[in-house]
Amino acid sequence: MLIQYFRRGGVKRMRTKVQGEKVIKKRGLGGGIRKGCFMAFKEGDELTFGWSLCNTKAGDEFVDEAAKTVAMERMDTEEEFLKCPPSMQKKAQKFLRRAKAYYKE
Numbered sequence: 001m002l003i004q005y006f007r008r009g010g011v012k013r014m015r016t017k018v019q020g021e022k023v024i025k026k027r028g029l030g031g032g033i034r035k036g037c038f039m040a041f042k043e044g045d046e047l048t049f050g051w052s053l054c055n056t057k058a059g060d061e062f063v064d065e066a067a068k069t070v071a072m073e074r075m076d077t078e079e080e081f082l083k084c085p086p087s088m089q090k091k092a093q094k095f096l097r098r099a100k101a102y103y104k105e
Contacts, residue, residue: 001039001040001041002039002040002041002098002099002102002103003037003038003039003068003071004037004038004095004098005034005036005037005067006034006035006036006037006038006088006091007032007033007034007035008032008033008034008035008056033056033062034054034062034064034067035053035054035056035062036051036052036053036054036062036067036088037051037052037067037068037071038050038051038071038091038092038095039051039068039071039072039075040095040096040099040102040103041075042103046077047077047078047096047099047100047103048075048076048077048078048080049075049076049077049078049080049092049095049096049099050070050071050072050073050074050075050076050080051071051074051080051084051088051092052066052067052068052069052070052071052074053084053085053088054067078096
């Protein structure tokens, strides 16, 4: 089973590295708070996909086991990603590409 958590946007951090006389700057996102997960599993020839999303705006807290349970209940064919909220669509498509590569589809 392949699981990926995603987070609410974190604080942007800048990392610098000195190589010889060059200064290399890398920019990345900070931690942020977990707010959902994607799951994929291959049953026979069929790839199944599930998702969960915590409503952080309503004050809900992310619970790892609850997120996995919800995602497992929603596990269906890979077209399930069309049912997830629009804010998650791009992340879901990237995750599905990763899952297909992981399961060599």
